[in-house]
Amino acid sequence: MTSRSNSRRSASAQIGNLGTDGPWLPASATAVLVITGSLALQSEVGRVAGAAAVELVIAETVEQSGGRWDGIAAILIGSDRSGTLPGWRGPTVVVGPPEDTAQMWRQATRLGADRVAVLPDSAQWLANYLTRLREPDVGGRVVGVIGGCGGAGATTLAALLAAASAARGTRSLLVDGDAWGGGLDSAVAGGDAPGLRWPDLFNASGAINPEQLAAALPKMGEMSLLSWAPTNVEASASRRDAAAATREVIRAARDAFGLVVVDLGRSSDSVANLGVHCDGFLLVVPGRLPAAVAAANVRSALPLAPVGLVVRGPLVEGVDAELVAAAVGVACVGVFPQLRKVGDMLEEGQLYEVAVGRKMRRMIDSVLAWMSGGAENIYAYGQAGVP
Template sequence: MVISGSSALHGEVARVSSAAAVGLLVAQTLEQASVRWDEVSAILVGSDVEAGLPGWRGATVVVGPAEDAARMWVQASRLSADMVAVLPDSAQWLANYLTRLREPTVGTGIVGIVGGCGGAGASTLATLFAVGTAASEFPVLLVDGDQWGGGLDAAMAAGELPGLRWPDLANASGPINPEQLAASLPRPAGVSLLSWGGDTPDVGGYPEMPAPAVINEVMNAARAAFSLVVVDVGRSSESLAVLGVHCDGFIVVVPARLQAAAAAARLVKDLPGAPLGVVVRGPLRDGADIHQVGAAVGVPCIGTVPKVRRVADILDDGRAQELVKRRKVRQLNGDLLDWMAGHGTPAHAVAGQRRADQ
């Protein structure tokens, strides 16, 4: 159900609902809506609605146009809404969200991890999140979307493992069988991995991104085969365009520096429409608060990347599973899963963290 007095917003939501193959009830006012709570599985609250939703306990998404984006976040906090969808930019994400409500067997989803600036640590966070979630017996896929980076084969110590890499899929055509994809990938540290491999004979020494049609089929199969897909998106416009469109949300890794926050604020404007969260990488200095960093980026803060000594060496040695057993890493991974599930910003993150060792 959408609650709004805006006919333009009714039209935007109707197009999304049609794409998701879900029915839509339209209510102009809260009074019209409240008598039909039992008939719906989600409420889409228009940015023009000031009142709360007394008696409603289900999924809630605040929807509205780009010019209302700032107040929509405040409205979402007041309503304890699960997510915010700025339309039409977030139409694809909202369609995927509604589809998952209709088909609850669909997995947790696809999350993109992107560095707010160069060297932010996005690949490290993507690796820790994927390995940590897989430790809970969820089928997890880690996707290397950055052909310009150092490669997740190295980060996962998977260079010698047999299995498909991106270049092997470049000439694929038509739908890809989800079970065959999952069975064909290398599986280091309990995580299925789709990476670029070590041999890159293309011009300039870097592999070419597969055609968008191929990537679409790969990501569709991945969504069907895995409970969670973690995409190390990279910062190139190409990877953001062809892989980012499949992500149900983006986690932006931002070092706790003013220049890094400014760079991240520019980056998020280019991300496909989907929910955004910031994870801050310390150390925090001068009494800084993680939410000050999030405010500078313009995106709610989920948590902080814990300081781990020699993290790169530990990952290179193939000991990622040791790292994810640490309490602070487990806490961050839990926070990220809660955020993906629509539970909002964790309470301990809302309180703010000023510890200089994080």
């Protein structure tokens, strides 16, 4: 077992309390262990670990690692290795090249792994994940919300989740990820709130101070909002590289807020630019099987990160949330209750009243429990429909 710091080390005692930080966070320890005999995969993981500034320990086989996990925060096991991890209860990520994707899903199911990371495609996500090893208590979580089909209610869920989180005392930010949506602020009666929008941030230069960002954004009660302006999108975005600007904004937002909720819209550009920065995704699907089929296609296009399903009622006869979840291939983490004219209520400024209301409380509790690791039988990509 070798280290990237060129020192040799061996683990000396099993850690029994790993894996308790929740499904989106690795445990706090000193090093990441990668188990693979592939030099190419070792090199790929090495670059990711370097970007995350975490120590990497390499073992070519499970046997070489000795099955001793002292000081190991997470295990990355290569698709070329079929062994089990006796006694390990911490975060586990199956890593491998694109041609091994189907095998990796099966391997993850067998191991009960938390994640699947196809490299190099998911290198950015894996680097973000491992970065949390260095600073587990610094920076908030970023969740992307996307509809499995048009009109699923993703914007409504994103707004309610951010508002409910803020009402519970977490510093929360709602982000508009759809440049062509006309401005999320208008959907939640925040169009007149003073503060910066995306075009202003695209025109900025240099690093963004997290606290200055938080102070400059529009606020709706306890929730902050980052929306697109309704006009001049192309001109503003062209002033600065979109990917670099987005990366800097999300970095600052993560440092300033405990929870960042991104309404991704249904644009592939939005998913590509913002989705890579999300720690996980909520996929909203109406309670109909045709919608579930469409949602399965959306799910396959998301960056590799935990995905939870929110089923929106009403459910048609003969269909329940579990059936929808099985059709999509993602575990259900909440059921969106029927609420008449909820969109109108949000536009009329009743966001907080709806978010903290009795009908929404159960769904919000369930979603937040999944995000913090409290929901039963849910890990990373869910239990159903593993490719």
